[in-house]
Amino acid sequence: AAWSHIDQNICPQLKPRCTEAAFFRMLMIVKKDPWNLIEYWFEPGKDFIYFDKNEELEDILEDVNKNYEKYEPIVENAFNKALNNYTTEKLLKRIAEGVE
Numbered sequence: 001a002a003w004s005h006i007d008q009n010i011c012p013q014l015k016p017r018c019t020e021a022a023f024f025r026m027l028m029i030v031k032k033d034p035w036n037l038i039e040y041w042f043e044p045g046k047d048f049i050y051f052d053k054n055e056e057l058e059d060i061l062e063d064v065n066k067n068y069e070k071y072e073p074i075v076e077n078a079f080n081k082a083l084n085n086y087t088t089e090k091l092l093k094r095i096a097e098g099v100e
Contacts, residue, residue, distance in 0.1 A: 001034075001035070005034055013037075018030075018038055018041060018042065018048075019041070019082050019086045021078075022042070022047070022078040022079050022081065022082035022086075023079065023082050023083070025075050025076075025079050026075070027048075027049070027064060027071050027074060027075050028042070028047070028048035028049070028078060029048070029049045029051060029057065029060055029061070029064075030048050030049070030050055030051070031050075031051055031052070031057075032050045032051065032052050041081075041085075041086070042078055042081060043077075045074075046074065046077050047074060047077045047078040047081055048074065048078060049071075049074065
């Protein structure tokens with residue numbers, strides 16, 4: 001599945017930026033792709049916001065700019081999820097215990 005869209009010059013990538021953004025209490029606005037790897041760690045609509053097209057992104061950014069308080073629970077959810085699951089201590093514990 002990783003090579004399913006190679007003709008479009010895209011392949012799945014997940015970098016630590018998602019957890020970094022959560023730890024820094026940044027609102028994650030993520031472009032939906034065929035793999036949606038972020039969903040292994042964060043829940044759409046609860047921990048981050050998806051968008052499909054650039055026009056949709058522009059609308060989201062405008063709304064965030066005008067109504068940031070509406071998005072604060074999403075930011076806090078992602079922060080708490082990262083703090084409770086994705087610190088070095090938590091990850092090493094899960095590895096040591098053999099937990100997925």
